[in-house]
Amino acid sequence: MPKRVAIVGIGQTKCGFNDDGFSYRELLYLATKQALSEAGIQREDIDSAFTTSYDFLEGRSLSNQYSLDSIGGVMKPCDLRLGEDGIYAIFAGYMEVMSKPGQIVVVASVQKASDRRPDADPAITLSTLEPVYVRQVFTNLPAIAGLEYCLAAMEARRYMHCYGITEAHIAKVAVKNHNNATRNPLAQNARKVTLDDVLNSEMLSWPLRSLEVAKPGDGACTLVLASEELAAELSDSPVWIRGIGWCSDTCYPAASELAKTKFIHIAARQAYAMAGIRHPAREIDLAEVYDNYAFNELQYCEALGLCGEGEGGRFIDEGISEIGGSIPVNPSGGLLGQGNPLGTAGLMRVAQAALQLRGEAGDCQIAGAEVAVAQGCGLPYRAGGVVVLSKW
Amino acid sequence: MARRVAIVSVGMDKFASRKVETVDEMVYRVAKNALDNAKLPREAIGAVVFGCAVDAFTATQAAEKVAIGGAGGRLRPTMRNCTSGSTAISTPILGYLHVASGLYDVVMCVCFEKMSECRPHAQHVFNTVYDEYFVRPIGLNVAIQCSLEARMYLRRYGNTELQMAKVSVKNHGNALDNPYAQLGKKLTVEDVMNSPCISWPVKLLDTSPTTDGARAVIFASEDVARDITDDPIWVKGIGRGGDSCWFTGRRNSDLARLDYAYYAAKQAYEMANIEDPSQEIDVAEVYDPFTYKEMQHVEALGLCPEGGAGRMIDEGISLREGKLPVNPSGGLLGEGNPIGAGMSRLCWAYLQIKGQAGGCQVPKDVNTAVCNGWGGMYQYNAVMVIGRD
Numbered sequence: 189m190p191k192r193v194a195i196v197g198i199g200q201t202k203c204g205f206n207d208d209g210f211s212y213r214e215l216l217y218l219a220t221k222q223a224l225s226e227a228g229i230q231r232e233d234i235d236s237a238f239t240t241s242y243d244f245l246e247g248r249s250l251s252n253q254y255s256l257d258s259i260g261g262v263m264k265p266c267d268l269r270l271g272e273d274g275i276y277a278i279f280a281g282y283m284e285v286m287s288k289p290g291q292i293v294v295v296a297s298v299q300k301a302s303d304r305r306p307d308a309d310p311a312i313t314l315s316t317l318e319p320v321y322v323r324q325v326f327t328n329l330p331a332i333a334g335l336e337y338c339l340a341a342m343e344a345r346r347y348m349h350c351y352g353i354t355e356a357h358i359a360k361v362a363v364k365n366h367n368n369a370t371r372n373p374l375a376q377n378a379r380k381v382t383l384d385d386v387l388n389s390e391m392l393s394w395p396l397r398s399l400e401v402a403k404p405g406d407g408a409c410t411l412v413l414a415s416e417e418l419a420a421e422l423s424d425s426p427v428w429i430r431g432i433g434w435c436s437d438t439c440y441p442a443a444s445e446l447a448k449t450k451f452i453h454i455a456a457r458q459a460y461a462m463a464g465i466r467h468p469a470r471e472i473d474l475a476e477v478y479d480n481y482a483f484n485e486l487q488y489c490e491a492l493g494l495c496g497e498g499e500g501g502r503f504i505d506e507g508i509s510e511i512g513g514s515i516p517v518n519p520s521g522g523l524l525g526q527g528n529p530l531g532t533a534g535l536m537r538v539a540q541a542a543l544q545l546r547g548e549a550g551d552c553q554i555a556g557a558e559v560a561v562a563q564g565c566g567l568p569y570r571a572g573g574v575v576v577l578s579k580w
Numbered sequence: 581m582a583r584r585v586a587i588v589s590v591g592m593d594k595f596a597s598r599k600v601e602t603v604d605e606m607v608y609r610v611a612k613n614a615l616d617n618a619k620l621p622r623e624a625i626g627a628v629v630f631g632c633a634v635d636a637f638t639a640t641q642a643a644e645k646v647a648i649g650g651a652g653g654r655l656r657p658t659m660r661n662c663t664s665g666s667t668a669i670s671t672p673i674l675g676y677l678h679v680a681s682g683l684y685d686v687v688m689c690v691c692f693e694k695m696s697e698c699r700p701h702a703q704h705v706f707n708t709v710y711d712e713y714f715v716r717p718i719g720l721n722v723a724i725q726c727s728l729e730a731r732m733y734l735r736r737y738g739n740t741e742l743q744m745a746k747v748s749v750k751n752h753g754n755a756l757d758n759p760y761a762q763l764g765k766k767l768t769v770e771d772v773m774n775s776p777c778i779s780w781p782v783k784l785l786d787t788s789p790t791t792d793g794a795r796a797v798i799f800a801s802e803d804v805a806r807d808i809t810d811d812p813i814w815v816k817g818i819g820r821g822g823d824s825c826w827f828t829g830r831r832n833s834d835l836a837r838l839d840y841a842y843y844a845a846k847q848a849y850e851m852a853n854i855e856d857p858s859q860e861i862d863v864a865e866v867y868d869p870f871t872y873k874e875m876q877h878v879e880a881l882g883l884c885p886e887g888g889a890g891r892m893i894d895e896g897i898s899l900r901e902g903k904l905p906v907n908p909s910g911g912l913l914g915e916g917n918p919i920g921a922g923m924s925r926l927c928w929a930y931l932q933i934k935g936q937a938g939g940c941q942v943p944k945d946v947n948t949a950v951c952n953g954w955g956g957m958y959q960y961n962a963v964m965v966i967g968r969d
Contacts, residue, residue: 250663250664252662256822265822267670269662271632280659283678287582287680315639318640435658436654437654567641567645571645
């Protein structure tokens with residue numbers, strides 16, 4: 189089991205529509221500054237850095253250009269930016285450290301949804317669809333405004349149909365995550381909700397309800413990765429990256445199995461093999477997964493092997509994923525509770541899992557957590573990655 | 581410790597101002613070509629790395645997702661790099677990291693760009709790269725920005741428009757022998773000097789065209805590479821550099837000297853144990869979206885002294901039959917400039933070393949070659965040195 193790359197610094201801003209007037213560059217700077225101070229290093233000490241962003245969400249092509257200064261990357265070997273979710277920056281950072289040991293690498297991502305006109309979102313969703321064969325099917329929908337929900341609802345229905353998942357199962361995930369988020373100081377609009385609140389919230393596209401959908405928000409997240417030799421020096425409680433894996437499915441919805449997230453299954457298998465984990469349900473202490481929609485959490489828990497295929501309903505019914513359960517899932521509140529800065533949320537899952545292993549997760553803390561799994565997804569949600577972290 | 585990484589195959593296809601294939605089909609053709617050249621089945625590929633600089637050209641968010649099938653990447657690890665123009669070389673650098681880190685043995689890099697779908701013109705997309713608060717309102721665009729840079733470059737080093745024109749003549753001429761080129765042309769210096777002025781001193785024939793195209797490169801770890809081919813070409817050095825996005829905040833804010841490119845080249849040469857690139861490099865494929873860019877880059881890459889690029893072209897050193905050929909394939913000016921698929925520079929460097937460059941082959945032994953990519957807010961550079969043992 190390799191133990192060569194550690195997370196030695198974590199920086200996150202609060203999620204939500206920030207009304208402090210910070211630009212995305214400043215948000216990224218704040219998160220990076222926090223992460224560097226945690227590791228006790230200056231920007232001169234950074235060897236390399238990776239950012240991730242999506243051009244259309246930023247409203248700029250080549251949207252990485254202006255983030256270089258914020259992450260301390262000026263006149264450094266930093267000309268790499270991934271058009272993926274932030275969790276991919278961990279993979280690239282990991283490879284960078286492994287290919288030349290002795291390095292300190294910064295991985296960062298920022299999203300400022302409040303800069304975006306809300307009515308631009310349907311067009312952006314449309315742009316994530318394959319342009320020749322798939323997009324044409326949807327361009328003539330009368331209710332284009334709800335396109336994002338229609339697409340997700342298709343998956344949700346298929347998932348419910350194949351495995352007997354009910355609306356109540358999905359609503360329970362939303363209740364859990366919203367309530368978990370009330371313990372998380374970084375969360376966006378956290379509030380206690382009941383099962384009735386969720387089931388009575390606005391129906392967006394059956395079976396998706398308003399409280400089962402993660403709301404876009406602002407947020408930045410930066411992690412500092414360091415190789416084995418440096419980790420002990422930089423941090424009293426380094427968190428080790430034990431396994432990574434990522435995978436993409438086809439962009440043609442008709443050709444992929446919507447009930448299952450096979451790409452996460454494959455990514456997880458790869459990450460677990462690297463980490464030497466054979467029985468994830470027994471060996472993993474907690475999970476932070478990409479619950480963009482409440483039903484996604486159940487799908488991803490299955491794909492991550494935290495429960496058997498199709499057992500997502502039982503998993504939530506039995507309270508296994510509650511904070512007091514045997515495998516707490518999204519104790520931070522996940523995307524539903526903590527907030528969903530698109531493209532950064534996956535990296536935040538890793539950050540939250542790492543905080544848990546350090547024992548610094550505050551009121552969300554899971555006592556005695558030693559091994560955690562974090563998962564993120566890239567647009568358009570048929571690609572994603574998995575990171576296995578451990579305390580020792 | 582990092583593993584040695586070899587290039588075992590490249591995949592080529594024609595560049596054109598408008599290709600009828602979809603992105604998926606374009607990618608399929610180069611991926612298939614690369615696999616066939618290496619005699620590998622697609623199952624042999626452990627991971628795919630995509631390079632595509634600008635989503636907006638095809639109005640597709642995460643544009644590489646539509647090409648996953650074409651590259652044989654379905655249900656495999658794929659990652660997409662989109663730095664800017666330097667995607668051309670930073671994508672293969674990311675592919676190199678996949679192998680060097682020990683995670684994968686065989687990795688395919690696929691770079692593509694389809695600029696023709698933009699209406700009315702791809703330049704309108706480039707206008708969206710500027711910061712929306714401080715820069716975009718000024719009305720800066722690529723042509724103006726380049727002419728600012730070119731003017732300062734000519735002024736500081738005393739190089740001339742005529743020398744820029746000679747680069748254009750060389751590269752367009754070289755492209756005549758390149759079967760994949762979009763713009764092979766026999767030109768004279770007068771043709772270039774008399775072509776319409778875009779923004780002084782940059783004239784139409786000083787610029788590269790917009791292009792549809794794709795390229796693929798397969799990387800392998802040392803032991804696997806030796807199984808695939810008897811003659812693997814090694815990645816000897818990589819280098820990257822990024823400068824501030826704010827021109828005024830740089831050490832050299834007049835744009836004439838590309839500090840970040842010198843910085844990137846230094847890393848790559850140190851890694852490759854090259855002390856005097858002008859003597860040890862046999863052929864260079866540099867990023868030349870504009871003629872003066874080739875001149876700036878050969879200086880930054882140490883192929884001539886700083887400011888000496890004018891003399892280099894005057895003396896014919898960079899001609900195909902010269903002492904240190906630069907862009908014998910025609911470069912972006914002659915072959916075409918599909919931003920991310922500028923990885924063609926690496927492909928041609930590989931073909932030159934293998935002796936498979938056909939009509940573009942330089943008439944001398946080639947053991948070591950250098951290539952680079954450039955982009956962003958005139959701030960990024962990526963350099964790769966490849967060669968035989």
